[in-house]
Amino acid sequence: MTTPRLHVAIELIEAIGEYLDSIGLSAADFYQQQGFNPDDEAANGYVDFALFSTLFEAAAKFSGEAYIGLKVGENFLARHWGRLGYLIMAGENGIEGIQYIQQFATIVTNALNMKWTSDSETLSCEFSLQGGTCSRHVVDYFVSSSLSLSRATTSDETHYLSVRFQHDGGPRPHFYDQFLQSRCYFNQPCNQITVDLAGLQQVSAYRDPRLKIILEEHASQVLQSLAATDELVETVQRYIVENLPHGAPTLKQTCEFLQQNERSLQRALAKQGINFQEMVDDLRRRMALEYIRNDYNFLDIAMMLGYSEQSAFHRAFKRWTGMPPSKYRRSLNQDGGEKMPGEAPGQQ
Known part of the structure; x- marks a missing residue:
């Protein structure tokens, strides 16, 4: 993840x-x-x-x-x-x-x-x-x-x-x-x-x-900088994933955990073309697709992804995939359930 x-x-x-x-x-x-x-x-x-x-x-x-x-x-x-x-x-x-x-x-x-x-x-x-x-x-x-x-x-x-x-x-x-x-x-x-x-x-x-x-x-310096940024991104992602069941972490909460100011973190993520809120949303999307493939019920998925209500998860999922989670699950079953996370049903 x-x-x-x-x-x-x-x-x-x-x-x-x-x-x-x-x-x-x-x-x-x-x-x-x-x-x-x-x-x-x-x-x-x-x-x-x-x-x-x-x-x-x-x-x-x-x-x-x-x-x-x-x-x-x-x-x-x-x-x-x-x-x-x-x-x-x-x-x-x-x-x-x-x-x-x-x-x-x-x-x-x-x-x-x-x-x-x-x-x-x-x-x-x-x-x-x-x-x-x-x-x-x-x-x-x-x-x-x-x-x-x-x-x-x-x-x-x-x-x-x-x-x-x-x-x-x-x-x-x-x-x-x-x-x-x-x-x-x-x-x-x-x-x-x-x-x-x-x-x-x-x-x-x-x-x-x-x-x-x-x-x-110069190339070695750039490579070292990218490696440090990659490590930071992985740390931020791990923090988000671990804390999602308690609600999606905010930028402020993440910075407090990292002991880093918000502007510095945003600038470091931007070097990778990453926006913090988009990162949270993308992690939720990928986790939702994996949970559905593994047959978790929708209420549990909503809670594990930090949504206060199941309806909020349904709206987010439809925004991600263009369809409600129930329809997505049916299409997976029709396709044999072998799709990789993030792959739209019916596509190879």
């Missing part, structure tokens, strides 16, 4: 806007349409990963571009990955760049899980994105931006040996082969990129040993 909030660097959101501007559309209009202001989030440095996925879907509709993830990735600039992007470019070669990705990927997002395997000639990265189903365009972005970064540091001729996607490839799957210049496969068990090891050994065109040392120190 007390997992850290998944985040993504604000620069990745800005990259979507920069692409829209580059094709003659207005990023400002798009952001306004979505009720999002990058300037409000810039000081925090990070936004919710789910928002990143939602904005990608919205940008695809706004632009009419079915492969916007690939296109935004093609427009990649080192600053989109912050210190990690610059560090990879200043490094010795692609091998060292991958080592930096393994060490500092959290600087860009903590939603990415990677597994690396190699043989004498190739290196493969199997990757997944946490947080349930996310936009196809997010997966495409990470595949395309990684290729753009590799081409920027070595050669425009750089390409993947193969790419495997869990998604279906959208309306024109063959477009991937052409765009990525590699063999692409869809509806696969996992996302996977395979590259030639020899290509990774090419010296970076931007190799800078002195700058690399400085950037390594």
Whole structure:
């Protein structure tokens, strides 16, 4: 229950806007349409990963571009990955760049899980994105931006040996082969990129040993800051969960427990794109879904989640899912009751 909030660097959101501007559309209009202001989030440095996925879907509709993830990735600039992007470019070669990705990927997002395997000639990265189903365009972005970064540091001729996607490839799957210049496969068990090891050994065109040392120190500092924030988030979540049966803890009560002033806590949470009240609401939602799956009665659930009346829980649940808890439970039973917490009935 007390997992850290998944985040993504604000620069990745800005990259979507920069692409829209580059094709003659207005990023400002798009952001306004979505009720999002990058300037409000810039000081925090990070936004919710789910928002990143939602904005990608919205940008695809706004632009009419079915492969916007690939296109935004093609427009990649080192600053989109912050210190990690610059560090990879200043490094010795692609091998060292991958080592930096393994060490500092959290600087860009903590939603990415990677597994690396190699043989004498190739290196493969199997990757997944946490947080349930996310936009196809997010997966495409990470595949395309990684290729753009590799081409920027070595050669425009750089390409993947193969790419495997869990998604279906959208309306024109063959477009991937052409765009990525590699063999692409869809509806696969996992996302996977395979590259030639020899290509990774090419010296970076931007190799800078002195700058690399400085950037390594900065990246380590950012990583330590994120780790401290994650630990704080877990502590706050744990306190909320443990005290929900007595009523939802207030910001003031939580700060008293942490021996921290309210403004400092709000600022620390904001760095992760988290609002305290939204955190309480999200924890209640996830716990409610799990309790219903485990067949608790609604009155007990309401009390365990700190609602003074069962009717208040029913209203909250309908706001979360669009349906009363009784209907949600019936739909779970119809689907076999195998849905994961937070997954809408009828969806895989």
